[in-house]
Amino acid sequence: MSALWYPYTQMQNIAPFPVVRRATGVTLQLESGATLIDAISSWWAAIHGYNHPTLNRVLTQQAEIFSHIMLGGLTHRPAIDLADKLVQITPHGLNHVFFSDSGSVAVEVALKMSFQYWINSGNYEKDKTLSLKNAYHGDTFKAMEVSDDSDFTATFSRHLKRSYVLPTPNGGFFANDETLTEDISSLESVLKENGHRIAAFILEPIVQCAGGFRIYSPQYLKAARRLCDTYNVLLIFDEVATGFGRTGKLFAAEHAGVTPDVLVLGKALTGGYMGHAATISNSMIYESFLGDDNRRAFMHGPTFMGNPLACALALKSIELFHQEDYLGKIRKIESIIIEEVASMKSVLVKEKRVLGALGAIEVFESRYLNGLQEFAIENGVWLRPIGNVAYVMPSYIITESELRKVFDVLKKWFT
Numbered sequence: 001m002s003a004l005w006y007p008y009t010q011m012q013n014i015a016p017f018p019v020v021r022r023a024t025g026v027t028l029q030l031e032s033g034a035t036l037i038d039a040i041s042s043w044w045a046a047i048h049g050y051n052h053p054t055l056n057r058v059l060t061q062q063a064e065i066f067s068h069i070m071l072g073g074l075t076h077r078p079a080i081d082l083a084d085k086l087v088q089i090t091p092h093g094l095n096h097v098f099f100s101d102s103g104s105v106a107v108e109v110a111l112k113m114s115f116q117y118w119i120n121s122g123n124y125e126k127d128k129t130l131s132l133k134n135a136y137h138g139d140t141f142k143a144m145e146v147s148d149d150s151d152f153t154a155t156f157s158r159h160l161k162r163s164y165v166l167p168t169p170n171g172g173f174f175a176n177d178e179t180l181t182e183d184i185s186s187l188e189s190v191l192k193e194n195g196h197r198i199a200a201f202i203l204e205p206i207v208q209c210a211g212g213f214r215i216y217s218p219q220y221l222k223a224a225r226r227l228c229d230t231y232n233v234l235l236i237f238d239e240v241a242t243g244f245g246r247t248g249k250l251f252a253a254e255h256a257g258v259t260p261d262v263l264v265l266g267k268a269l270t271g272g273y274m275g276h277a278a279t280i281s282n283s284m285i286y287e288s289f290l291g292d293d294n295r296r297a298f299m300h301g302p303t304f305m306g307n308p309l310a311c312a313l314a315l316k317s318i319e320l321f322h323q324e325d326y327l328g329k330i331r332k333i334e335s336i337i338i339e340e341v342a343s344m345k346s347v348l349v350k351e352k353r354v355l356g357a358l359g360a361i362e363v364f365e366s367r368y369l370n371g372l373q374e375f376a377i378e379n380g381v382w383l384r385p386i387g388n389v390a391y392v393m394p395s396y397i398i399t400e401s402e403l404r405k406v407f408d409v410l411k412k413w414f415t
């Protein structure tokens with residue numbers, strides 16, 4: 001029995017997990033000698049696959065210069081350069097980058113920044129948030145508060161001060177006018193009635209990932225931007241999962257041509273090599289923190305924020321993304337997934353959803369997926385459904401034959 005305590009796992013009598021000995025490209029080699037095609041890129045972070053020679057080189061080069069330097073009172077080029085690069089590539093108007101070590105902490109930072117923006121602006125009434133049903137924004141306390149009540153948060157519900165929650169917008173990416181009007185008017189009525197209490201509306205743009213892989217319309221985001229402006233509420237986009245190409249655009253916000261007040265990035269930021277995250281704000285928020293009084297400053301500072309190894313990796317990862325035409329690769333992945341799910345017929349399947357390098361298969365009952373993970377392993381693929389959704393979110397370097405093999409296994413399961 002090992003001392004290791006695993007995430008999201010009932011530890012009593014767990015069957016031994018497969019031990020990965022080495023990982024290269026999209027292939028995991030197990031100690032048992034078996035190999036698995038990783039269809040979910042280590043929780044959607046390893047966008048370049050594993051053991052990427054260029055990223056490996058950058059990591060060792062940076063380690064030989066320095067592996068870590070605190071950002072309090074000192075600074076370094078990798079952090080300065082990455083902050084500038086992120087401002088350059090994210091939607092226009094986001095100008096100030098605050099680093100942290102995980103997506104959950106970056107969400108905390110976004111929320112703290114929003115609350116303090118209002119305090120710094122002399123508004124003490126705005127102590128609530130608005131979020132969406134089925135949302136997942138991380139496992140720390142405030143992140144749980146803006147996430148839906150689910151297996152992730154249920155145990156702590158007594159400790160969570162929940163604010164306003166709206167239903168997930170309906171109708172998918174191409175929602176019709178009627179559906180949109182209904183969802184947008186629900187948003188407007190919450191903002192109209194409670195906007196004076198709401199500091200920020202936080203949502204994952206276009207796709208709610210861990211919360212059920214629900215896709216919704218860019219028109220909703222456009223309306224959210226307009227209504228947040230009208231009712232004086234900040235807009236936060238959590239792109240920890242959707243950022244860096246997952247939805248077919250570099251950032252999902254681009255589908256709507258909308259700039260949030262705060263953008264949160266994580267996961268694929270470092271190409272999935274190590275934990276790091278960024279919370280990027282507009283100048284209106286940043287400037288509210290300026291002044292002679294230290295109490296206006298942002299009192300937050302994770303020890304490893306701006307870690308040079310992470311920043312050097314992120315800079316190279318972004319360079320590779322453009323150099324290797326990842327958006328083109330993602331379009332190809334999308335077209336294969338569309339084709340594969342179209343030929344997938346099963347009475348167990350409720351809905352199939354595809355966008356960019358993301359394919360989700362929702363079944364009527366989660367028990368229909370019991371055993372899928374083990375079945376996939378036996379068939380050489382690594383999959384890990386969430387609730388009643390089996391999903392594929394591969395590295396962008398996956399080949400056509402590797403991707404088709406993933407779907408062969410899924411089809412075999414469903415037939």
Ligand SMILES: Cc1ncc(COP(=O)(O)O)c(C=O)c1O
Nearest residue numbers: 102103104136137138238240241
């Ligand atoms: C949208 C979103 N936000 C935040 C997080 C939390 O990120 P982390 O696991 O790095 O804390 C996740 C993780 O899955 C996520 O999908």
